[in-house]
Amino acid sequence: MLSGIKFVFQRILRSIGIDAYLRKTGYHYVWDYYGKSAHKQRDVRKQPVFGELAGAVVDNKRSSLYYDRLYTIYQILESLGFSAQKGDEIKMVEVGIYKGGTSYFIASLAERLGLRYSHYCFDTFEGHKAEDINKSVETDHTSGLFSDTSFESVQQYLQKFKSVQVYKGRFQDRCDALKDMRFNFVHLDMDIYDPTIFALDYFDSRMVKGGAILMDDYGFNSCPGIEKAVHEFTETHTDYFGMALLTGQYLFVKL
Numbered sequence: 022m023l024s025g026i027k028f029v030f031q032r033i034l035r036s037i038g039i040d041a042y043l044r045k046t047g048y049h050y051v052w053d054y055y056g057k058s059a060h061k062q063r064d065v066r067k068q069p070v071f072g073e074l075a076g077a078v079v080d081n082k083r084s085s086l087y088y089d090r091l092y093t094i095y096q097i098l099e100s101l102g103f104s105a106q107k108g109d110e111i112k113m114v115e116v117g118i119y120k121g122g123t124s125y126f127i128a129s130l131a132e133r134l135g136l137r138y139s140h141y142c143f144d145t146f147e148g149h150k151a152e153d154i155n156k157s158v159e160t161d162h163t164s165g166l167f168s169d170t171s172f173e174s175v176q177q178y179l180q181k182f183k184s185v186q187v188y189k190g191r192f193q194d195r196c197d198a199l200k201d202m203r204f205n206f207v208h209l210d211m212d213i214y215d216p217t218i219f220a221l222d223y224f225d226s227r228m229v230k231g232g233a234i235l236m237d238d239y240g241f242n243s244c245p246g247i248e249k250a251v252h253e254f255t256e257t258h259t260d261y262f263g264m265a266l267l268t269g270q271y272l273f274v275k276l
């Protein structure tokens with residue numbers, strides 16, 4: 022009886038353009054290309070290690086990534102841990118770290134998984150630079166966006182991780198710090214075309230076989246430069262397995 026009333030009530034509201042659902046903790050509104058059974062998926066936040074470490078950076082608001090995109094990173098690191106030879110050092114890079122929350126997640130996860138690792142983190146810490154804004158591509162991104170952070174505060178936040186190094190400046194100007202290294206995992210999150218295509222070209226010859234490059238903001242209307250960079254890179258590089266994820270990320274795996 023009650024469910025019948027609820028159904029009729031929902032139909033009436035829907036006819037005037039309003040969707041009404043009983044509030045359920047842990048859910049919110051997303052695109053309806055997720056199937057009706059999406060709610061049956063288990064809650065990844067209840068996974069002990071992931072839930073605890075992702076929850077810490079989501080709660081302190083230092084990461085722009087939410088649980089869904091952090092979960093992709095979790096899976097990549099877990100997989101690197103399985104495939105690494107015992108004792109091998111896992112080399113990781115992040116370009117575009119802003120307030121450092123995602124770097125904290127990566128480092129704390131690597132330590133919890135018992136990986137021997139180095140993690141190199143780059144940002145201007147002054148937001149986008151005018152010379153990186155390609156006006157024919159960027160729509161929403163202007164110079165100075167993301168400047169509400171600082172090298173000093175991020176370095177202090179990450180200082181407990183002895184295997185993390187933070188570099189200040191445009192990646193194009195600081196990448197020499199990485200010369201002669203090869204990488205297992207690269208996370209690119211600069212939102213704009215010019216430094217992103219530069220970084221893809223830079224890392225191409227420096228990825229180990231099976232190494233992963235994870236791009237953030239792929240398919241976001243606000244970041245057309247990322248889609249452009251991914252497509253250009255894909256057209257000219259056939260030695261990668263590439264996959265767009267519904268989280269708004271794009272994953273390249275070096276073959």
Ligand SMILES: C[S@@+](CC[C@H](N)C(=O)[O-])C[C@H]1O[C@@H](n2cnc3c(N)ncnc32)[C@H](O)[C@@H]1O
Nearest residue numbers: 084085117119123144145148167191192210216
């Ligand atoms: C969306 S934010 C990164 C968010 C961060 N990954 C997180 O998880 O919270 C984009 C960052 O890219 C940085 N950035 C833009 N151009 C850059 C460049 N040429 N070199 C290094 N960092 C750059 C900006 O300063 C900004 O902090």
